[in-house]
Amino acid sequence: MIKVANLSKRIGDVQALNDLSFEALDGQITGLLGPNGAGKTTCLRTVFGLLKPDNGTAEIDGIDVAKFPVEAKQQLGLFPDPFGLYERLTPREYVSYFAELNGLPRAQAKAAAASVLNKLHMDDIADRKCKGFSQGQRMKTALAQAIVHEPTNIILDEPTRGLDVMSTRVLRDLLKDLKAAGHCVLFSSHVMQEVAALCDRVIVMAQGKVVAIGSPEQLCQQTGKASLEDAFIELIGTDEGIAA
Amino acid sequence: MINTIIAMVRKELIDAARDKRSVMAGLYYAIGAPLMMCGMFMLLIGQITSPEALNITITHGERAPDLVKFLASDDISQGDKADRKEIELIISQDYASNMAKSRAAELTLIADNSNEKLQSSIRRIEKSLQQYSAEMGSLRLIARGIDPKVVQPIKVTIEDQATSDSKGGMILGIAIFMMVYAVFISGMNLAIDTSAGERERNSLALLLSHPVSTRDIVLAKVTAVTIFAMLGLILTLIISKIAYGFVPWQELGFSVNITPDFIGLMLVIGLPIALMAASLQLFVSFMAKSFKEAQSYLTIVLIVPMMLSMAASYNIAPDTLQWLPVSGQMQALIAFIKGKEIPQMQLLLSSATTLAITLALMFGMERSLKSEKIVFGL
Structure with a gap:
């Protein structure tokens, strides 16, 4: 479970987060929806303890990230944007390295890496260096890294950006599997179809604030619109920065 | 951890x-x-180290065969023309006669003193010539029945304390x-x-x-x-x-x-x-x-x-x-x-x-x- 309460963060002259509060529950896929510059990435970085909030707290399974960063992060898997691959390592080395960083002993880390690579159908590229990988292959590697240590909470920053249909499907199926296994999945996006197709709960963000929370259907009802896209525009009050 | x-x-x-x-x-x-x-x-x-044999140009060496022999014993000689350094030693025409009459016999050493590479060679020749000169002087004194030590009031002994390393x-x-x-x-x-x-x-x-x-x-x-x-x-x-x-x-x-x-x-x-x-x-x-x-x-x-x-x-x-x-x-x-x-x-x-x-x-x-x-x- 990821819980964010009264988060505020100022970066330069911009109030990136403005008294932001929400929860993402276990066994659910929660979407963080907002236009470009709404503060989605800032919010996720704060949850990871990379940014320090001026105000408010972020908790993972009840552990305060600011106070116990290592313990809190052990319950987290991150699919970052950009991916941050080590181009000279192979996916197998890359994934088992991060498994070790999450406290798995070496032998176990290797086994976990092998199983997650198999699960993502990456056996054919598992021992090639990441340099020269396609966007889809990179995405899979980053995804394997995020779930290799089987964290209870998984955060994905703009996961579908730049992916083709096949890769998007792989990702979508995996997120559904994770949800079925009782994980808490939180992802940020500005792509309506993704959010509508996947999310149990949608948190609509604009200018660092939560504008609305609810299932896609609830949001449509609330605004009286037929599609999530129209509901979204109604909620944030402008159509600026929305990818169809 | x-x-x-x-x-x-x-x-x-x-x-x-x-x-x-x-x-x-x-x-x-x-x-x-x-x-x-x-x-x-x-x-x-x-x-910085001078090679063993020093080859120079000696003009009119035939006028002072004894000096040439002395220099040769110090490994200073004409040698091959190609190996010669740009140092020339000229023996004057009246060298032999002046030497015989116990007058100052004239030698001319021509070299570029500003050339770093020649420095040690020039010093070596000068030292050698002085040695020869001192030897001749001593012989003359002995011939006149005087102990050569009379003209050496001070004897300096230099002890180099630098170990080789x-x-x-x-x-x-x-x-x-x-x-x-x-x-x-x-x-x-x-x-x-x-x-x-x-x-x-x-x-x-x-x-x-x-x-x-x-x-x-x-x-x-x-x-x-x-x-x-x-x-x-x-x-x-x-x-x-x-x-x-x-x-x-x-x-x-x-x-x-x-x-x-x-x-x-x-x-x-x-x-x-x-x-x-x-x-x-x-x-x-x-x-x-x-x-x-x-x-x-x-x-x-x-x-x-x-x-x-x-x-x-x-x-x-x-x-x-x-x-x-x-x-x-x-x-x-x-x-x-x-x-x-x-x-x-x-x-x-x-x-x-x-x-x-x-x-x-x-x-x-x-x-x-x-x-x-x-x-x-x-």
């Missing part, structure tokens, strides 16, 4: 070993520098500095790659998102860079040992002999310097915004150890420099090669300052990795 550090060090080393740029930077220096030094020393030694301090300083510098050069590319490069590739934020403390990250990175630096040092020492065997040290009267003892001492002394070099380079690279910026900063930063070591080998600086990092250790190494006693107190203190600086830099890095500005390069 220790396991994650080992995992990080292992990953850094695998990553670096596959990075051609990092490996090459270390290799070029470790192989190139000793060979260049070797070539330079050979040229230098060839210049204590000469050539400059050459020693350069040779040892070249080895110490290996520690700075070999790990430099890895240091930049794993800090500024890591941020540029966006993997730094990912790494920091994992449950590892920034202290562990700093420890792992410093360890990895230090291992690279020490490997560079070992390689440099091995290549130096082979290359310096070809330098004709005996002509200088001392030798830079890279014994197993010296290699051991160098590695022990080099380790704190390698640690400092690693943390200094990482610290500076984390401050830089990009790989290229880090490279240009480091080029400037690397002048500092160079200056410290110069101060050590030229004795231009005050004694306090002996306590500073790099220069203190270099003086200990120079003392060891010269066969003198190692100044232990000084070595201990400079090693301690080296480690203190290392700790301060690591601490600074640990803190900077918690700063948003550094992590995201804002």
